[in-house]
Amino acid sequence: MLSVLKNKGGGKDINKNKSTKESFSKPNPLKVEAHSYHKDRRPPTLLLVFVIILTLAAIITTIYLSNRNHREIVRLATEQFNQQQLILARSAAIAIEYFIADIEDDMLTLSKLPVVQKMEPGILEKMEIVFGGIPPQTSSRRLDKDGILRYIYPFEDWSKELVGIDYSQESYFQKAKETGEVVISSLVINEVGERRLRVVRPVYIENDKGEKEFNGIIVCSFDPEILNTLYISPIISGKTGYAKLLNEEGIFLAHYEREFIGENAFEVRAEMNPELSYDAINKIQEQMMAGQEGVDRYISGWHRGQSGKIEKLIAYTPVHIFNKVWSVAVCAPVEEVEWITSKAYQNELYNLGFIIILLVSAGIFFFIVFYRWSQSLKQEIEMRKQAEKKLKKAHDAFSYSVSHDLRAPLRAIDGFSKMIHEDYSNILDEQGQHYLQRIRAATQNMGQLIDDLLDLSRIGRQPMKKKLVNLETIIKKAYQALRPEWKDRKVNFIVYACPSVSADPNLMRIAFMNLLSNALKFTRKQTIAEIEVGCTKKNNQMVFFVKDNGIGFDMKYVDKLFVPFQRLHREEEYEGTGVGLTTVQRIIHRHGGQIWAESQPGSKTTFYFTL
Numbered sequence: 001m002l003s004v005l006k007n008k009g010g011g012k013d014i015n016k017n018k019s020t021k022e023s024f025s026k027p028n029p030l031k032v033e034a035h036s037y038h039k040d041r042r043p044p045t046l047l048l049v050f051v052i053i054l055t056l057a058a059i060i061t062t063i064y065l066s067n068r069n070h071r072e073i074v075r076l077a078t079e080q081f082n083q084q085q086l087i088l089a090r091s092a093a094i095a096i097e098y099f100i101a102d103i104e105d106d107m108l109t110l111s112k113l114p115v116v117q118k119m120e121p122g123i124l125e126k127m128e129i130v131f132g133g134i135p136p137q138t139s140s141r142r143l144d145k146d147g148i149l150r151y152i153y154p155f156e157d158w159s160k161e162l163v164g165i166d167y168s169q170e171s172y173f174q175k176a177k178e179t180g181e182v183v184i185s186s187l188v189i190n191e192v193g194e195r196r197l198r199v200v201r202p203v204y205i206e207n208d209k210g211e212k213e214f215n216g217i218i219v220c221s222f223d224p225e226i227l228n229t230l231y232i233s234p235i236i237s238g239k240t241g242y243a244k245l246l247n248e249e250g251i252f253l254a255h256y257e258r259e260f261i262g263e264n265a266f267e268v269r270a271e272m273n274p275e276l277s278y279d280a281i282n283k284i285q286e287q288m289m290a291g292q293e294g295v296d297r298y299i300s301g302w303h304r305g306q307s308g309k310i311e312k313l314i315a316y317t318p319v320h321i322f323n324k325v326w327s328v329a330v331c332a333p334v335e336e337v338e339w340i341t342s343k344a345y346q347n348e349l350y351n352l353g354f355i356i357i358l359l360v361s362a363g364i365f366f367f368i369v370f371y372r373w374s375q376s377l378k379q380e381i382e383m384r385k386q387a388e389k390k391l392k393k394a395h396d397a398f399s400y401s402v403s404h405d406l407r408a409p410l411r412a413i414d415g416f417s418k419m420i421h422e423d424y425s426n427i428l429d430e431q432g433q434h435y436l437q438r439i440r441a442a443t444q445n446m447g448q449l450i451d452d453l454l455d456l457s458r459i460g461r462q463p464m465k466k467k468l469v470n471l472e473t474i475i476k477k478a479y480q481a482l483r484p485e486w487k488d489r490k491v492n493f494i495v496y497a498c499p500s501v502s503a504d505p506n507l508m509r510i511a512f513m514n515l516l517s518n519a520l521k522f523t524r525k526q527t528i529a530e531i532e533v534g535c536t537k538k539n540n541q542m543v544f545f546v547k548d549n550g551i552g553f554d555m556k557y558v559d560k561l562f563v564p565f566q567r568l569h570r571e572e573e574y575e576g577t578g579v580g581l582t583t584v585q586r587i588i589h590r591h592g593g594q595i596w597a598e599s600q601p602g603s604k605t606t607f608y609f610t611l
Contacts, residue, residue, distance in 0.1 A: 052363070054363065054366075055359055055360060055362075055363030058359050058363075059356050059359055059360075062355055062356065062359065074337070074338075077337050078313070078334075078337050081237075081313060081332070081336070081337045082295035082313055082315055083295075083315075084237070085237050085241065085295070085313065085314075085315035085330040085331075085332065086293070086295055086315035086316075086317065086330075088235050088237060088243065088315070088330045089243065089315050089316060089317045089328045089329060089330045090317050090328075092231045092232060092235060092243060092245075092328045092330075093317050093318065093319040093328045095230070095231045096227060096231055096245070096319050096321075096326070096328070097319060097320060097321065099227070099230070099231070100184065100199065100321050100322075103137070103199050103220050103222070104182055104199065104201070106130050106220075107130075107182070107199065107201045107218050107220055108201065109130060110126065110127065110130045110140075110218055111201050111202075111203050111218055113126055116142065116203070116218070117203055117204075117205045117215060118205060118215075119142060119144065119150050119151065119216075123142060123151050124151055124153055124155060127140045127142070127151065127153040128153055131153055131154075136222060136223075136226050137220050137221060137222040138190075138194075138196065138221045138222055138223055139152055139153065139154065139159065139219075139220075139221045140152070140153045140218065140219070140220055140221075141153075141218070141219040141220075141221070142203075142216065142217075142218055142219075143167055143173065143216045143217050143219065144215070144216040145177075145214050145215050145216045146166070146168055146216075147166055147167045147168025147169070147170070147173050147216075148164060148165070148166055148167075148168075149162055149163055149164065149165050149167060150163065150216075151163070158191065158192060162191060170185075170188075171185070171186070172184075172185040172198055172200045172219075173200070173217060175200075176200045176201070176202045176217050177202060177214055177217070179323075180202050180204075180214075181202070181322070181323065182199065182200065182201045182202075182322055183199075183200050183322055183323065184197060184198070184199050184200070184321050184322055184324060185197060185198040185199075185200065186247065186248075186249060186251070187224065187247065187251055187253060187262055190221065194223070195223065195224055195225075195261070195262055196221045196222065196223060196224075197221070197222055197223075197224050197253070198219050198220065198221045198222075199219070199220045199222075200217050200218070200219050200220075201217060201218050202214060202216075202217050203215050203216050203217060203218060224253045224254060224261065225254075225261070227245060227253060227254045228245070228253075228254035228255070228258075228261065231245075231254070232244065232245050232254035232255070232256070232328070233254075233256055235330055237330050237331070237332040237336070239336060240303070240332065240333060240336065241330060241331060241332030241333075241336060242255075242256035242330070242331060242332075243256065243328060243329065243330045243331075244256070244260070244265075244328070244329050244331070245319070245326060245327070245328055245329075246265055246285065246288060246289065246326060246327050246329070247324070247326050248289060248324045248325055248326065249264075249289075250264055250265045250266055250285060250289055251263070251264055251265070252264075252265055252268075253326065265285055266278075266282055266285065269281070269300070269301060275301070276299060276300075276301040276309065277299075278298075278301075280296075280297075280298035280299060281298040281299075281300065281314075284296050284298060284314060284316070287316075288316045288318075288327035288329060289325070289327065290325075291318040291320075291325040291327075292316075292318070293316065293317045293318060294315075294316060295313070295314065295315045295316075296313075296314055297311060297312065297313050297314065297334065298311070298312060298314065299311055299312075300312050300331075303333055310333055311333065311334040311335075312331050312332065312333050312334065313331065313332055313333075313334055313336075313337070314329055314330070314331045315329065315330050316328065316329040316330075407447065407450060410443050410446055410447050410450075411447075413439065413443045414440055414443040414444060414447070417436055417439045417440045417443070418440065420436060421433070421436055421437075421440070449579070464504050464507070464590060464591075465504050465505075465506070466502050466503055466504055467502065467503075467504075467505065468500050468501070468502055469500060469501060469502075469503050469505045469508065470500050471498050471500070471501060471503075471508065471512075471535075471544070472495055472497060472498055474505060474508050474509050474512060475495050475512050475516075475533050476495060477509065478509055478512040478513040478516055479493060479495075479512075479516055481513060482513065482516055482517055482520060485517065485520045485521070486520055486529075489520075489524075489529060490527065490528045490529065491520070491523075491528070491529040491531060492528055492529065492530050492531070493531050494530075494531070494532045494533070494534075495532075495533045495534070496532070496533065496534030496535065497534075498534060498535040498542075498544065499535075499542065501542070501611055502611075503591055503611055504590075504591070507587045507590065507591075508587070510583065510587060511583075511584045511587040511588065512533075512546075514580040514581065514583055514584045515546040515584060515607055516531070516533075516546065517580065518580060518581065518607075519531045519546060519548035519550065519605075521550075522548065522550030522551050522552075522605065523548050523549060523550040524550075525551065526549055526550065529548065529549065529550075530547075530548065530549040531546070531547070531548045532545075532546075532547040532548075533545070533546050533547075541610055542610065542611070543608050543609070543610055544608070544609055544610070544611070545606055545607065545608050545609075546606070546607045547604065547605070547606040547607075548604065548605055548606075549603070549604050550604065550605055551601075551602060552599040552600050552601045552602055552603045552604055552605050553599050553601060553605065554599075554601050555598070555599060555600075558596075558597060558599075561581055561597055562581050562582055562584075562585040562595070563582065564579055564582045584607075584609075588609045588610075588611070591611045592611070593609055593610040593611040594609065594610050595607065595608065595609035595610075596608055596609075
């Protein structure tokens, strides 16, 4: 790669005499720094204050992290508690659905029996058989197509008097007749004042035309207390949590507190504690009645006989019963979770106290060790400063040797070989002239290499002078400086507008001269060279690019691209020392940026960098 950095001083070290004079004019740095060392010493009180502040900061941080960890534990415990309640609610919902499904299956069996369909003698015996096999119920009934009760089992006591009563106005009869589907009633009061739920299945018979004709219904009645006893009351979340079952109208079908059964869930709370607002739980109940599932929290005015402002957690899930949606909910006070987490918090407090004691002890120990270490460190720093000064002097001496002592014999070799070429070329044969040309080419290449190395060294050492610069102006000036490389070629050079950036203008000029020289060199074989310079925004960061349509390179060698003296093309084809891109990388890194390349063999190459 061609480096366009040039040593304008002709290889002379212009700082030689200056540094020599300064060595006599400046005071002895060792004496100054030794004096400064004793002057800057501070009493251990400041170090003690520093250690105390550091220890207090560690303690405060530990307390903060402990509190945050406790809040996280409470959050996780609450989530787990809600999930546990939701699992309980789901299990109860599934059990209730199976309970009703068992009743439906047995009613289906009963409805297919001809003796039941036609209400022939012997129907009570069939109803008794099926009645004994289905889940607990209070009665089975057979109503005709007009809604008149024809048969009831058990047929005893007061139930005998019900035969002949017209139930055609009951909503469950009308709905079963209209839809032809199995339905379940709302909570009803039977003939002797007891709460009942009724599962109803329509019965059909074939008429003379072979068509199905409605011929009444079969009714299975059961006490909702069965659901409460089997599936709702046994659920206890935590220590005092409980479950409840609401129908599609918001009526409690089952509840841990028996007096709530049959009451409207939206109204009963206000009766228990009218001073509170129940907007939150009412909104939750609306979601329950809509068939939704979820977890939430709300303020209750009552819990297991205790009134007051009680925050509760609730988990609810739907129960699908035919064409209706009921909902099971499991509730528990928030203090159930707080009781669980309080035990863990006590252990955290013990651990926190132990950690604080350790931190205080560590602070005292650190103060003693650090004070002793700081004294020895100051002495070591003094020694390192002296070593760095000696190293810098040796580096300057080496730079002078390279720029003067090595360059002088190279110039002599080049000069004498030129004289031989000009004055004695007629004496040398063709092979001798070839050797002479190789000598001159080697010395010139060595001189260029020395220049590039010195420039690379200076870039790493010279101070940065950042200011707001217009890169577009720098790019155009760098391109004009390279005029000898493109004046006799067809080059389509495009510079896109870019925002001003904070950078060292001299270093950026050197970087762009190297990148543009590189692009011009490797587009040399193109009929029309295409070179574009611009910027784009990626991931909220400005990325600059230099793109050309040159010969490109294989990306598997990209790791060698910025390594000094590494070349991806033969020197016979493309001149250069392999230091130019290393120089660019060092400039970009000094600006806190990154540089990379993308290429395709025989196609194009793009260099990207950030600042």
